[in-house]
Amino acid sequence: MDKSKLYVFTSPLRRLIPFSLLVKISRQKMLFPFWHAVAPVPPPHIRHLYPVPSPEQFRRDVEWLLRYFKPVDLSGAIRYITREAYPEKPVMHITIDDGFRESFDFIAPILKDLGVPATFFISPAFVGNHDLSYRCKASLVYHQLLRPNLPECIPSGITRAFMKKGLPVPDFRKAVLEIPYRHREMLDHLGLVAGISFEEYLREQKPYMDDEQIRWLQAEGFHIGAHSIDHPWYPDLAPGEQLRQTLESVDFVRNMYGELFPVFAFPFT
Incomplete structure (x- = not known):
């Protein structure tokens, strides 16, 4: 059974049955x-x-x-x-x-x-x-791309970087969050394109x-x-x-x- 359907099916039960009883039933x-x-x-x-x-x-x-x-x-x-x-x-x-x-x-x-x-x-x-996880780099770049009045050179530069890798870019913002570990080196380049210094962020924010x-x-x-x-x-x-x-x-x-x-x-x- 699809998990999402199971969740919907059991949702009314969770409101009717005490959680302590659900724990007991689950063993x-x-x-x-x-x-x-x-x-x-x-x-x-x-x-x-x-x-x-x-x-x-x-x-x-x-x-x-x-x-x-x-x-x-x-x-x-x-x-x-x-x-x-x-x-x-x-x-x-x-x-x-x-x-x-x-x-x-x-x-x-x-x-x-x-x-x-x-x-x-x-x-x-x-x-x-000393370093930042590739997923955290992606989140930082994505955050930068949400700025209003983003200069056109930034999305175009990001799109070109994906095209060089032969990766699809239906949405340049969403694509940044979907960069896999095997292409993590892309994020260092995209950080530069977006005007982010990961080294400075690590030094100042200490995540x-x-x-x-x-x-x-x-x-x-x-x-x-x-x-x-x-x-x-x-x-x-x-x-x-x-x-x-x-x-x-x-x-x-x-x-x-x-x-x-x-x-x-x-x-x-």
Whole structure:
């Protein structure tokens, strides 16, 4: 059955049946809710990629989850996954992907205040703001293209760049957001065309956490996990590169931060 049709079909049931009963019926004992970022105003490097809740909304969401799920730390989650232990009531372990600075600024303080453990997944290429994910570059370029009275040289320059790659350009703005990992080098050129300096953005905005902030998370009891080297789209990678991205990022987390449980989360999942 189509998932969208299933959602529509079950929507009235969700209004009539208490959520606690739905959880019981599902027999789902473990939940892994995840977020990427939380911010009062979504920053442009992620604004056009996915919804970014406010800190207030994030707190409300976590408080709501706490009504139905007991929070457990990473070691507890692993014990349940490996069936070394069985939860008496539904449990959850919150995960935060991508290592954005908002993890330090907003997410961790709220979780700490609520007494909720979590694992923060990071990519070595971005720690300390040495580089920017290709998806974030796309969001920044797209954001720039939304300006009113955009000079004609910008859309024409972007269109030419796509044509040189033999890529279709039905909508030059939308096309920027659809650039795949295998063509990520295009975004550096498109940034120049759009008048963006990614280096300046990294230096001034500091979109990612640095080493000190990550270590603060650990000191507060949170865990650090691996999230690939530079957040690629794994289906685009050869098997050997998939292994390298995975193992090197896990080694980074183990060696840099001494995590006893060097867990890994696939990008885009």
